[in-house]
Amino acid sequence: MKRDIKKAVEQNYDIIIIGGGFYGVMLAYESSCRGLKTLLLEKNDFGSATSFNSLRIVHGGLRYLQSLDLHRFKESVGERKWFLKNFPTLTKPISCLMPLYNKGLQRNSIMWAALNLNDLLSINRNKSVNDENNLLNGKVISSEKVKEIFPHVNTNELKGGAIWNDGAMDDSQIVLFEILKTASENGCTPLNYFAVKDVVTENDVVKGVVAIDNETNESYEFKSSLVINSTGPWSRELAKNLHKDFENLFKYSIAWNILFDVDALSDHALAITPPKDNAKAYFLRPWKGKLFAGTTHQAWDGVEEIPIPTDESIQNFIDDLNLSIPTLNLTKDNIVQIYSGLLPAKEQGTNEIAVREIIIDHSEHNGPKGLFSLSGVKLTTSRLVAEKVLNKVLGDKSAKLKEIEFPKRSDEEFGVFDFDWNLEDELLKSVIKQKFENESIVHLDDLLLRRTTLGDNPIKALLNAEEICELFGWNKDKTESEIERLKNYYVKRGLVIKENQGVEV
Template sequence: MIERDPQRAASRSYDLIVVGGGIMGASVLLEAARRGLRCLLLERDDFGGATSWNSLRILHGGLRYLQTADLGRFCESARERRWFCQYFPDLVRPLPCLMPLYGKGLKRLTTFGIALATNDWLSRHRNVGIHSDLCLPNGRVLSVAETIDEFALVDRQGLQGGGLWYDVVMISPQRILMEIIRWACALGGSACNYVEVMSLLVDAAKVVGVNARDRISWRGHEFHGDAVINCTGPWCRSLVQPRDGNRDKLFQPSLAFNLLLNREPVSEAGLAIQSRCPASPVYFLLPLRNRILAGTAHRPWTEDVSYSQPSGGDLDAFIADLNSAVRDLRLTRGDILRVYSGLIPATKRGSTRLAKRPVICVHSQHGGPRGFVSVCGIKYTTARLVAERALQAIYGKRCYGTDGERPQTENRIRLEDADGMLSVDDALLAEELKRLVKQEAVVYVDDLLFRRTGWCDDPKTEQRVRGRIARHLQLDGGHRIDSDSR
């Protein structure tokens, strides 16, 4: 249970305070709790409400890293993908991925075949300890006929075959993040959303806690802890002193966005597509509940990090790229159902060249206070591993985690999409809503609809969902859930 009680949380002392409740902060909280640390997570908005909510949903095993012979990143990604399969088997599934091959560069059949064989050999332990339903087969090169059979709209001019491999897709990224926080709280951790950290508390050049404000009651609180890990992504500089020598190496924002398209999937596989234009990027088309999720497009970002939406021109350019890669799609901006956008780290501000390594900054080494670390992760897949390394930066390698199963949530209606909640009877829905609101720190209706469930993932059923919810939850003047419903 995630108990949102800032006043009670402020009455305790902690070994570690985690600032930021995206996948990076949630992972740090879990790894800290697994190590027996008294830990608290504070998030100024709702858990997973920024970039983490806008994920393309793929847990990559690292095939792309073979292109640059980055075996370290490959092995890390394959290992962490397996971790998600091991602990969240109900929230992930295998994803066949297909790339059409046209006989040029890395798209030669022999070259891609070698890459697939290398991928399978280097990840040969990927299915150890994994449920049979989640085991990933070896990849292979498909014939022209097989490729067309899998992807009927493929550009057939010059087509020589296709490369087929397997990754993992998250059924519900928001549920995974919430289950990570629930797991941490079951191990003794604490988490409060809508609590904004305003500044560090420092005594004798050492962090002793944070000064924060409850954004619901607007009361101020001091939270005392021996160490603070800053996981606030694009906002990370707000807690870092201007004289800190490593300040400029922290998160440099770049815009990334995905589009949910009002089109039926063109393949059961995730499609890696690319236009014939020189240096054009590779995009993925994923089947998502009878729609297409397309991504990821990247644009430079020099604006305020509090706003991260692509412009109309950005959307048109992405649509044009997709139409160039799959000519028979004939997409227009009117086909866009939802834009998922967020800021991810680049090598420098105003660039789309993405960071290749996470940043773990121990601020005491650069003029900052002792016990303060900032973490900038780069992938949902490897967030847990980066969290582990961030803890080691404070506590050393002696800080090992304990094994243990994730506590199961007894959901009696399906949370991943709207089908279950629209068909269940009123009595059961009311009971489950009350349980969710109470156990998962739900404050606003959108917390429930977007970040505890996937009930509004499809905009076409959103109004029906909101109508049913409104009949069962009392709203406090607007979108906030009345305390009687909690």
């Protein structure tokens, strides 16, 4: 999947997709299943914004039972199964534990009923899924068993615990890129670092787009009669540039998770609620041996490239975690990385997340025919939403010609390596070179953060950055620029570089 601009410009496309996050990539994949010639344009790197910054959980929708939203529950269960089936080594079951204190809904009897209903309504959740990825039934356990699973649990008034199973996608960026690679092998041309600036029309009908290569600042025109704006937090801004503003397309909020340099508290993901009024639940999951915690939502003013919560908000989050688990004693110095991105809110100025995707046909609002805008909500259902969008925009042409299967690869071929990796490993070096030559890598962070898992360990990545640049054959100026770019990314994301770590500050 090389970044071949000359070849891309020479073609006419059935559909142009703008945006290379999970929703754009799923649109590309579903278009490929329909035999469509597809162009995907992403202004940065594929999957580099909100899609990269989740807690890496593929939710089955247990929480939707609380509001009896059975439609969303069914959708989530089905799409979780899609990931478990198609990416059996990259998506795995994860056991979740909620300590119960007989407060609100956190009661043994209520959770027993909820878990049984969850299992009953998702009775086909394991159909066609590998045995090792089957999701077991939920159960309520004793306080003593909770203490065994979660030794640091707050035992004050502890009455038991609820256990259920969900999906975990530890390396979601690898899954996204595998889907994109598969689409590219079946009729899709993906180009990263291409920003769409205008839509080309004739008699109010879309004829293509004008896009700029952000690496050279050269402008290109790409031809298609169908354009879908799927740019996540930028969807409203782009819709305004191409036609007009739609306030309901994206109302801004920030969501974030934090990876801490402390050992995971359990081999289970933990649902905990701070013992204070109007507290919200947090999810603390094991991730590569570390503690990964979230998700916190907060109102946000508008779109920006790297949205980062305020120091006060981060401290409040850490205080909540310490209040929930008195022995934890987290500080900001424990932060490895803040994973934050913008999500659509129900209303501007609130932290309540939207519940439904929005699809806008611009021709219904005096815009050009063939221009559509999409705003999605959650990673889990991105493929299903892509299917819905194509059914809407294609009409009779929406029937799938085939189900495209994903190739089976080893962890190393995927680019998945241990957290404490070693560049002396010849296989690792070989994978790096292969990906550089074939996977549209423009910058060092493309490789470290989104083609492999090497960047999950920031200090290790920074210490080895110069040697990796040498593998690419980059000159001194390019190498220094790329290392500075990578370092700035990590520092912006909350990394505190300590004197004894060997990295120049």
